[in-house]
Amino acid sequence: SQKIEQNSEALNIQEGKTATLTCNYTNYSPAYLQWYRQDPGRGPVFLLLIRENEKEKRKERLKVTFDTTLKQSLFHITASQPADSATYLCALAHQAGTALIFGKGTTLSVSS
Amino acid sequence: GAGVSQSPRYKVAKRGQDVALRCDPISGHVSLFWYQQALGQGPEFLTYFQNEAQLDKSGLPSDRFFAERPEGSVSTLKIQRTQQEDSAVYLCASSKRRFGTANTEAFFGQGTRLTVV
Numbered sequence: 266s267q268k269i270e271q272n273s274e275a276l277n278i279q280e281g282k283t284a285t286l287t288c289n290y291t292n293y294s295p296a297y298l299q300w301y302r303q304d305p306g307r308g309p310v311f312l313l314l315i316r317e318n319e320k321e322k323r324k325e326r327l328k329v330t331f332d333t334t335l336k337q338s339l340f341h342i343t344a345s346q347p348a349d350s351a352t353y354l355c356a357l358a359h360q361a362g363t364a365l366i367f368g369k370g371t372t373l374s375v376s377s
Numbered sequence: 378g379a380g381v382s383q384s385p386r387y388k389v390a391k392r393g394q395d396v397a398l399r400c401d402p403i404s405g406h407v408s409l410f411w412y413q414q415a416l417g418q419g420p421e422f423l424t425y426f427q428n429e430a431q432l433d434k435s436g437l438p439s440d441r442f443f444a445e446r447p448e449g450s451v452s453t454l455k456i457q458r459t460q461q462e463d464s465a466v467y468l469c470a471s472s473k474r475r476f477g478t479a480n481t482e483a484f485f486g487q488g489t490r491l492t493v494v
Contacts, residue, residue: 269419297479308468309484316480345487349391354419358479364410364433364477367419 266355268292269368271355277374279343283312286340287372295357301366303352313340314355315339345375379403380487386485389492390459398454398489400469400494406484407475411454412468414488420468426452427475435467466490 272287283347288298296317301309315338317324322329328341342349352372356365382401389394402409402445407428413436415483422436428449437444441459446452464486474481 274417299483301485304488308470308487309483310485311482314482327395356419360479363479364422364425364436365420365483366422368410369417369419 269355269357269366271353271368271369271371274369275372277358277376280346280375280377282345284342284345284349284375286353286367286373288338288340290336290357293336293357293366294333294359296360297358299337299356299358300329300338301356301367302329302372305356309354313369316336334362340375345370345373347375347377348373349373379424381469381484381488383467383486383489385489386487387490387492389494392460392493393458395455395457396459396491398467400452400454400471400486401407401467402450402452402483403473404450406431406471406473407449408472408482409446409452411452412470413438413467414466416465419489421424423454423467433472459491461493464493475494 268291270289290374299314300312303309313329326343330339352370354370355368384399409426411423414420419478424434424444426446443455466487469486470483
């Protein structure tokens with residue numbers, strides 16, 4: 266069956282460091298991969314989308330990579346800040362018109 | 378408002394009670410999804426609408442779950458004869474594209490937290 270794993274449930278880092286979150290998947294060939302941020306009591310908020318033919322995408326301090334051979338995406342936050350503390354969700358979709366399949370998320374805590 | 382609005386924010390239901398959860402998507406958004414999120418888990422797909430047409434309901438866990446979007450805007454998720462395992466946050470998401478949210482940004486509401494006692 267399809268499976269999405271995010272590297273750890275919790276990640277603690279110091280302010281100013283780079284946070285790296287991992288999303289691995291099996292038995293799946295997604296055309297699209299998205300990353301969302303979710304704060305407690307709130308709905309997910311879209312951050313970045315990357316397509317299967319793209320290796321890397323950047324947006325301000327965020328960077329996403331997508332390796333279809335390794336079946337893995339890495340999500341980086343550079344110069345992390347306490348305000349980056351949240352749960353980050355990886356989501357995959359096989360093709361347009363299909364629903365997103367989400368991982369469990371990784372909770373990032375950035376301490377000052 | 379400009380975002381996806383869900384109501385109520387919180388709902389406590391006695392086991393066996395019927396509940397109705399409402400979603401107001403962003404005006405003009407064609408695609409609408411419902412997801413269920415259990416504590417500590419990622420959202421899980423329930424059903425998908427393109428305008429008023431329910432194109433995919435494969436994620437609905439049982440026939441006690443029913444969703445509608447009669448005029449292609451507001452959607453209602455109804456759960457009949459609620460059970461304790463239905464306790465979760467129910468999220469609604471919309472996008473302006475016809476073919477879902479796979480290749481575009483999905484806008485989520487804040488969710489309705491349902492607790493069945």
